[in-house]
Amino acid sequence: MTSIRHNAPFGDTPTSGPLRGQAQDRAPDTAPVSGRGADPILDPVLDATREVVLAVGVRRTTLTEVARRAGLSRMTIYRRWPDVRGLVADLMTREWVLVAGRFATEDPVTAAVATVGALRDHPLWRKIVEVDPELLLPYLLKRRGSSHEVMLSLVESAVARGQELGTVRRDDPARLARTVVLTAQSFLLSGPALFFPLTGDDLDAELTALLERYLRP
Structure with missing residues (x-):
C-alpha cells in the first residue's frame, strides 16, 4: 500500500514538496504533545486548529484561518507547521x-x-x-x-x-x-x-x- 498523494497539498501551504504527513521511509513522527517544553503558541494554535477542523473538516482547513482564530500571523504558523497535514497530525x-x-x-x-x-x-x-x-x-x-x-x-x-x-x-x-x-x-x-x-x-x-x-x- 502506497501513501496517499494529492494533486496539491490541501490548505494554503507555501511549499511544493511532500506533505509532512505523507508516508515516508523514515522514523516515526515526533510531533510535540501538549505540556512538553515551554512553547507558548502550541496549545493556542492546536485549539484553533481543532475549532476549524470541527467546523469544516481537514481538507477545508487552512493555515490562514487557523492563524486568524489563534490571533497570530500566518508566517508564525508557517515557520512551525509548513502545511495543514502536519498541524493536524500534531x-x-x-x-x-x-x-x-x-x-x-x-x-x-x-x-x-x-x-x-x-x-x-x-x-x-x-x-x-x-x-x-x-x-x-x-x-x-x-x-x-x-x-x-x-x-x-x-x-x-x-x-x-x-x-x-x-x-x-x-x-x-x-x-x-x-x-x-x-x-x-x-x-x-x-x-x-x-x-x-x-x-x-x-x-x-x-x-x-x-x-x-x-x-x-
Missing part, C-alpha cells in the same frame, strides 16, 4: 494522548476499553472518520505516528505495572502492549461496522472479554 497526537492518559494510573484492560469508548465518541475523531478518513490510512497501513509511539509507551508501562501487581501475565511487556493497541484499534475502527447493530456498550463488553483472556495470568 493536533491528533495531543487529543488522543490526552484520552489515553488513564493508562498511567488504571489497569491496562480497564484503560484500553475506556480509551476506545472515549475515542469512539470524541468529536474530532468522529469528524475525521466521517469527512476525511483517508487522513488515517498512512498511520494504519504504512507507519506509526507520534500518537502511536506515546500510546505504546503508556500501555507498556501499564502492562509492566500490572505484572508487578500480579494482574497481568508474564511476557514481554512491549509485545503485550503492541497486541493491546492493535486489538483496541481494530475495535475502534471496524467494531461499529462488524458488530452493527450492537451498541457501544456491547463492543466494550466484547473487548473487555478478549483482553481479559489475553492479559490475565
Whole structure:
C-alpha cells in the first residue's frame, strides 16, 4: 500500500514538496504533545486548529484561518507547521494522548476499553472518520505516528505495572502492549461496522472479554 498523494497539498501551504504527513521511509513522527517544553503558541494554535477542523473538516482547513482564530500571523504558523497535514497530525497526537492518559494510573484492560469508548465518541475523531478518513490510512497501513509511539509507551508501562501487581501475565511487556493497541484499534475502527447493530456498550463488553483472556495470568 502506497501513501496517499494529492494533486496539491490541501490548505494554503507555501511549499511544493511532500506533505509532512505523507508516508515516508523514515522514523516515526515526533510531533510535540501538549505540556512538553515551554512553547507558548502550541496549545493556542492546536485549539484553533481543532475549532476549524470541527467546523469544516481537514481538507477545508487552512493555515490562514487557523492563524486568524489563534490571533497570530500566518508566517508564525508557517515557520512551525509548513502545511495543514502536519498541524493536524500534531493536533491528533495531543487529543488522543490526552484520552489515553488513564493508562498511567488504571489497569491496562480497564484503560484500553475506556480509551476506545472515549475515542469512539470524541468529536474530532468522529469528524475525521466521517469527512476525511483517508487522513488515517498512512498511520494504519504504512507507519506509526507520534500518537502511536506515546500510546505504546503508556500501555507498556501499564502492562509492566500490572505484572508487578500480579494482574497481568508474564511476557514481554512491549509485545503485550503492541497486541493491546492493535486489538483496541481494530475495535475502534471496524467494531461499529462488524458488530452493527450492537451498541457501544456491547463492543466494550466484547473487548473487555478478549483482553481479559489475553492479559490475565
